[in-house]
Amino acid sequence: MTTPSIQVELSPSVQYLLRLGDTALILGQRLGEWCGHAPVLEEDIALANIALDLIGQARTLLTRAGELEGQGHDEDQLAFLREERDYRNATIVELPHSGAAGESRDFAFTVLRNAMMATWFRLMWERLRESSDAELAAIAGKAVKEARYHQQHSADWVVRLGDGTDESARRMRAALDTLWRYAPELFESDAVDASAAANGLGPRWDSLREPWLAEMRELLADANLDVPADSAFRSTGKTGVHTEHMGYILADMQHLQRAYPGGVW
């Protein structure tokens, strides 16, 4: 006996919110994998704090997506009962923390992705404070403070490791080569963005590209890392087409809700 999947009515506004909510949700889930495994106890707590902030943001965004959808779906149903193709997170957040040498958790990869995503989220939240949707504007007002801290904390690590030992610099370069190819997806716009921009729900994602690049270039220069060349590769998670890693994350996230329908603490 398992809980069946829900079908979501994917209007442009619902998709816009799911892209944001799922990106926060999946990154939070990934960061949770560090719990009990971080290099030092203090950083273990710091990473868990960031993960919990992201899950909190995902809860409010998915709740709002469910309200706009109007089918009575709540945050839990949206988080745990969709099919893979209905998750709209950017691909970069679903990649495992693997290092170039095959370690299951590479700290350099994690802090670089956190810095890239926190910068992106902070820019996004700053604009969403002006959303025509009062609920989303209120969510953004709270979340922007969290993102500012995530950015500071992870950017410090990028500088420490990029401009650190030979080994830490080598790991940062490897992480950068992998992650940079997934950044363009964060700055592409389609009909969903056009609709959100037209009704004032939120900015087109491509409008964040220049400010994000300016901040990342400064950070990478401080970290003594070269900005990688552009690549023609385009990831497609936000349209529902994911990497092979997504299924494993969803299996992990969903199995309790699927096996014990409506289970609560």
Add this chain to the structure above:
Amino acid sequence: MSEMKTNPMKGQSASADDVAQEWPLWEVFVRSKSGLDHKHCGSLHAADPQMAIQLARDVYTRRQEGSSVWVVRSDQIVASDPSDKDMYFDPMEDKVYRHPTFYKLPSEVDHM
């Protein structure tokens, strides 16, 4: 990051000695709200002041405990020697006249 003056990891070689090297210990003081004193609440390991402040925030203020945080290197604190405890503190035991309550107030003095 631009405020960061030194990078403790810079220039280190990844020898076994460095791996064994511990980050220094810091004492953490948290002020719960404006007007109150900073109170000692614990310690943590961090590579430099900036990391110490961030980790103090993450470890000691996650349940809304604080509005301000201080950190200080533990090796910068000068403490009394525990073996001096008798000599330092026990003599105060019988000096009751050092408490204002030892003195009887004249009845003209009201509401002290």
